[in-house]
Amino acid sequence: MSEPILSVRDVAVRFGGIVALDGISFDMPVRKIVGLIGPNGAGKTTLFNCLSRLYVPSDGDILFEGKSILTRPAHRIAEIGIGRTFQNLALFQNLTVLDNVRIGGHCRTRSDYVSDALNLPWSRRNEKQIDESARSIIDYLDLRGVAQRRVGDLPFGTQKRVELARALATNPKLLLLDEPACGLNHEEIEELGERIRHIRDDRNLTVLLVEHHMSLVMSVSDQVVALNFGRKIAEGTPAEVQRSPDVIAAYLGTEKQ
Amino acid sequence: MSVQTENLETAAEHPALAADMVTKPFGRDRTIGIAIGVILFVAAIALPFVTKSFFVFQVTMVLIYAIAILGLNLLTGFNGQFSLGHAAFYAIGAYTAAILMDKAEISYVWTLPVAGIVCFAFGFVFGLPALRLEGIYLALATFALSVATPQILKLSPLEHWTGGVQGIVIMKPDAPFGLPLNQDQWLYFFTLIVTVLLFWLAHNLLKSRTGRAMMAIRDNPIASRSMGINNSIYKALTFGLSASYTGIAGALGAIVVQFVAPDSFTVILSIALLVGLVVGGVGWIPGAFFGGLFVLFVPNIAEQFSKGLSGAFYGIILMGLMFLMPAGVAGFIAMLRRKVLRHEG
Numbered sequence: 001m002s003e004p005i006l007s008v009r010d011v012a013v014r015f016g017g018i019v020a021l022d023g024i025s026f027d028m029p030v031r032k033i034v035g036l037i038g039p040n041g042a043g044k045t046t047l048f049n050c051l052s053r054l055y056v057p058s059d060g061d062i063l064f065e066g067k068s069i070l071t072r073p074a075h076r077i078a079e080i081g082i083g084r085t086f087q088n089l090a091l092f093q094n095l096t097v098l099d100n101v102r103i104g105g106h107c108r109t110r111s112d113y114v115s116d117a118l119n120l121p122w123s124r125r126n127e128k129q130i131d132e133s134a135r136s137i138i139d140y141l142d143l144r145g146v147a148q149r150r151v152g153d154l155p156f157g158t159q160k161r162v163e164l165a166r167a168l169a170t171n172p173k174l175l176l177l178d179e180p181a182c183g184l185n186h187e188e189i190e191e192l193g194e195r196i197r198h199i200r201d202d203r204n205l206t207v208l209l210v211e212h213h214m215s216l217v218m219s220v221s222d223q224v225v226a227l228n229f230g231r232k233i234a235e236g237t238p239a240e241v242q243r244s245p246d247v248i249a250a251y252l253g254t255e256k257q
Numbered sequence: 258m259s260v261q262t263e264n265l266e267t268a269a270e271h272p273a274l275a276a277d278m279v280t281k282p283f284g285r286d287r288t289i290g291i292a293i294g295v296i297l298f299v300a301a302i303a304l305p306f307v308t309k310s311f312f313v314f315q316v317t318m319v320l321i322y323a324i325a326i327l328g329l330n331l332l333t334g335f336n337g338q339f340s341l342g343h344a345a346f347y348a349i350g351a352y353t354a355a356i357l358m359d360k361a362e363i364s365y366v367w368t369l370p371v372a373g374i375v376c377f378a379f380g381f382v383f384g385l386p387a388l389r390l391e392g393i394y395l396a397l398a399t400f401a402l403s404v405a406t407p408q409i410l411k412l413s414p415l416e417h418w419t420g421g422v423q424g425i426v427i428m429k430p431d432a433p434f435g436l437p438l439n440q441d442q443w444l445y446f447f448t449l450i451v452t453v454l455l456f457w458l459a460h461n462l463l464k465s466r467t468g469r470a471m472m473a474i475r476d477n478p479i480a481s482r483s484m485g486i487n488n489s490i491y492k493a494l495t496f497g498l499s500a501s502y503t504g505i506a507g508a509l510g511a512i513v514v515q516f517v518a519p520d521s522f523t524v525i526l527s528i529a530l531l532v533g534l535v536v537g538g539v540g541w542i543p544g545a546f547f548g549g550l551f552v553l554f555v556p557n558i559a560e561q562f563s564k565g566l567s568g569a570f571y572g573i574i575l576m577g578l579m580f581l582m583p584a585g586v587a588g589f590i591a592m593l594r595r596k597v598l599r600h601e602g
Contacts, residue, residue, distance in 0.1 A: 052483050078485035090480035092473050094540070102466075103473045107485025109466060113494060116465035117458040123465060130466060170484060 003066065005030045005174055005206045006051075011060035013046050013230075020046040022230040023060065028174070028223075033200055033207040035221035035238070037214070039250055042227040044210045045087055048178050051208075052084050053077050064174065078107035083172030085163045087179045087210075093152035097143055097162050098134060100151050104169025105130040134169055140202075141165045141195075157188050168199070174206045175199070181213040189213060193220045218242065226250070301449060305442040314513065315553060317445045320452045321509045323549035326533045327459055327542065328502025333531075334540035335463060336495040337475030339392060341527045342383075342399030345406040346376050346500040348522035350507025352410065355425040355517040356418050365430050365512045369451065372508035373501045380500020384493040403524040410519035424518030427511060444513050451509060455502060460542060471495055503530075536578060538587020547586040551578075 004027035013021040021043045028034050036044050049055040051062060053074040062069050064080060072080070083104075092100050109130055115123040138147050141161050146154055151162055160180060167175060177196070181189045193216050200207055211217045217224065217238070224241040226234040234244040241247055305313045325347055332338050353375050354368035363371075383402065390398050410419050419425070432443035462468050473481035474488050482488055511517045533548025559570035582589040 054479065054483075073487075074482045075485055075487045078483060084483055086480065090477050090483075092476035092480065094476055095469070095472055099469055099472075103469050103481070103484050103486075106466060106470060106473075111466045113462065113467055113498060116467040117462040119461040119465070127465060166484070 002030055004028050005065060006208070007061075007063040008047070008051075009061045009063065011047065011050060011057045011062060013043070013050060013055055014058045019230050021050070021057070024227070024230075024232050025060075026225050026232065026235055028206055028208060030206055031200065031204060032222040033196065033209060033220050035217035035224040036208060036210045036227065037212075037217055037224060037241075037247075038227035038233075041229075042250075043230040044227060045178060046230075047227070048084070048176055048208075048210060051077075051082065051176055078170045078172075081171070081173035082176065083167040083170040083174070084176035085160075085167050085178055085180060087182065089156075089159050089163060091151050091159055091163055091166070093150075095151060096148050097151050097154070097165075098138065098147045100162055101134040101137055101143075101165045101169045102130050104137075104166040105133055105171075107170055108133075133171075137165045137168050140168075156183050157185070160184065164195075164199075168203070172205065174208065177207060177209045177211075179210055179212060181211055181216050189216055192216065196220050305438075305445045310439070310441045313441045313445050317441070317448045317513050318510070319546070319549040319553050320445075320448045321506050321513065321549075322530070322533060322552045323545040324452055324455055324509070325503045325506035325530055326537060326548040326552070327456065327545040328499045328504075328506065329530050329534050330537075330539065330542070330545055331459060331471075331502065332495055332499035333534060334538075335468065335475060336471045336492065336499075338384075338387065338492060338496065339396040340399040340499070341396050341524065341531065342402035343500075343503045343530050344403040344522045344524060344526035346380060346503040347507035347510070347526060347530075348406050348410065348517075348519075349379055349500075350376050350504030351511035351517045351522065352419060352425075352507075353504070354508035354511045355427055358427050358512075359425050360418065365427075366447075368512070369505050369508050373505045376504025376507075377497040377501040379504075381493055381497030383500070384496025387496060388489050388492055400524065400527070403522075403527040407519040407523050410522075419519075422519065424516060424521075427515045427517075429515050430512065448509055448513065451505070455505065456542065456545075459502075463542070467491075532575065536575075536582075536585050538585035541585075541587035544585060544587045 006028040007025075008027075009025050010023045011021055011025070012019070012023050024043070024047060026034075036047070038044050046055060050057050051069075053069065053072060057070070064082060069077065069080070069082075092103060095103075109126050111123055111126050135147075138144055141164060143158070143161060143165055146158060151159060154162070160183070164177075164180070167177075180196070181192055184192060196207060196209065197220055199205060209217065209221065219238075221238055224234075224236065224238050225232060226241055226244070226247045228246070228250040233246040233250060234241045236244075304316060308316075325343065328346070329340060329343050332340055350372040353372040354365065357363040357368045357371060358365060383399075387395055387398060409415070411422055412419075413421065415421075429440045430444070431440060432438040436443065438446065463471075470481065470486045470491050473484065473486055474491055478488055507522075514521075529552050530548075533552040534544070535548075536551045537544025537546065537548030555574055556567065556571055559574060560567040562570040584591070
């Protein structure tokens with residue numbers, strides 16, 4: 001097996017006296033879809049926020065392509081190829097779909113106030129590049145019909161797709177999806193599973209998926225990591241994790257206690 | 258809601274239809290936009306030749322306030338940072354121009370870029386600690402700035418430069434190249450050129466990568482960071498840029514009024530600019546012109562109703578406007594457009 005794209009090593013997060021993550025370790029192989037599951041409060045989103053540097057782990061390290069990301073500030077995570085979506089939509093509500101996706105291209109381009117204000121040639125070239133890549137992603141995710149609409153006016157399911165488009169516009173190698181199925185209806189969830197696999201295949205991505213919707217996780221993931229109370233309780237193929245007594249206990253409770 | 262969803266889906270399935278839906282109103286908007294542009298251009302050129310000098314002066318002041326309000330709009334409307342301190346930047350711009358003309362005898366034209374740079378520096382430096390403050394807390398910190406400024410301008414150690422309480426009197430410049438214009442007409446055209454230039458720059462900026470980053474920070478600072486936007490540097494630079502616009506307005510104001518004094522730049526001016534911003538429309542570039550009109554003319558109109566109760570009438574006019582146009586002129590125009598579109602289609 002080749003070197004993992006992401007290694008989480010003994011990551012611990014404490015908020016005051018509360019231990020949100022307690023020494024989590026796992027590796028993500030390249031071009032695999034890894035599902036991260038666990039009951040509410042298990043620490044899934046906390047781990048996600050460590051990966052995008054919104055939280056600082058109290059212990060441990062996170063390696064992306066062999067290099068620690070903990071020395072990077074949050075705004076320099078997108079440029080190394082980690083893109084994400086948020087659990088409760090974090091779109092730029094007053095902007096159009098197109099502008100939201102264009103902002104995804106921010107980390108792939110350079111510009112400054114002066115050249116942008118003067119609309120200098122390189123600024124225009126830049127803009128053209130951002131625009132082309134944004135439009136191709138918009139077409140890819142069937143958002144063309146709403147490209148000029150204000151994103152806050154769109155239905156929830158469409159907004160989720162816009163968020164995915166925006167994450168793809170950062171041109172990630174590793175895509176972090178925080179509960180992409182949350183709030184979607186049954187049909188949309190099926191579509192989503194297919195879409196995640198397609199995206200991985202078309203764009204050669206590795207995907208880390210936090211999800212509550214079990215049938216989705218189990219059907220799309222190559223590998224599943226289960227957390228409970230900040231600890232890893234199981235890791236393996238979907239079938240293995242589903243059989244794990246600890247996972248069953250975490251979700252359904254045990255008889256004796 | 259369900260109807261809307263259905264429409265969207267059909268639009269997504271039929272890109273041609275969707276493109277048509279999108280381009281049609283915009284295509285016509287463009288024609289209307291060009292027509293309005295031509296009318297405004299002709300009116301702007303003709304104005305100083307068909308109206309009295311004092312009115313020309315007033316319109317010049319409207320343009321100057323529009324620049325100052327645009328500066329505030331860049332910060333508040335497009336970047337989400339509040340300021341009740343813009344009178345301070347206006348004052349710094351005005352004094353920079355006045356001192357340069359009075360002490361160094363520099364031509365008025367060159368005082369504008371200098372005022373812009375000086376105010377950019379002040380704004381940027383003030384913007385750094387402001388990074389830690391948000392919303393009403395930032396409003397308070399900037400409020401302190403405009404409370405302090407007039408008193409600092411009166412300090413005796415600075416009196417040699419600022420003229421203390423007396424302020425500084427400036428000579429009105431003549432039209433260059435022997436143009437057949439009187440001083441008011443020339444200053445109007447000079448201000449108009451600067452205004453067009455500054456609005457063009459702001460327009461370019463806001464539709465670029467930089468402008469989108471500014472708005473992304475306004476709408477969702479956590480998501481903007483995850484998209485690779487360095488929030489701190491953009492916020493501080495936008496503070497500097499905003500101060501720079503307002504400072505250039507201040508410099509123009511000093512040249513046009515021919516006089517600067519500390520008490521012209523109290524916190525009342527900050528509030529007037531904020532009122533102009535809200536009346537014109539937060540986050541809409543042309544709104545600054547409507548804001549400028551309001552700031553200049555409404556206090557005069559209120560005074561015509563009653564000298565003693567002018568403040569009360571000002572308040573009534575403001576409340577009436579906000580009742581009729583809760584989202585300012587911007588919201589009002591957007592509503593009219595929607596009505597016309599719905600009526601037609």
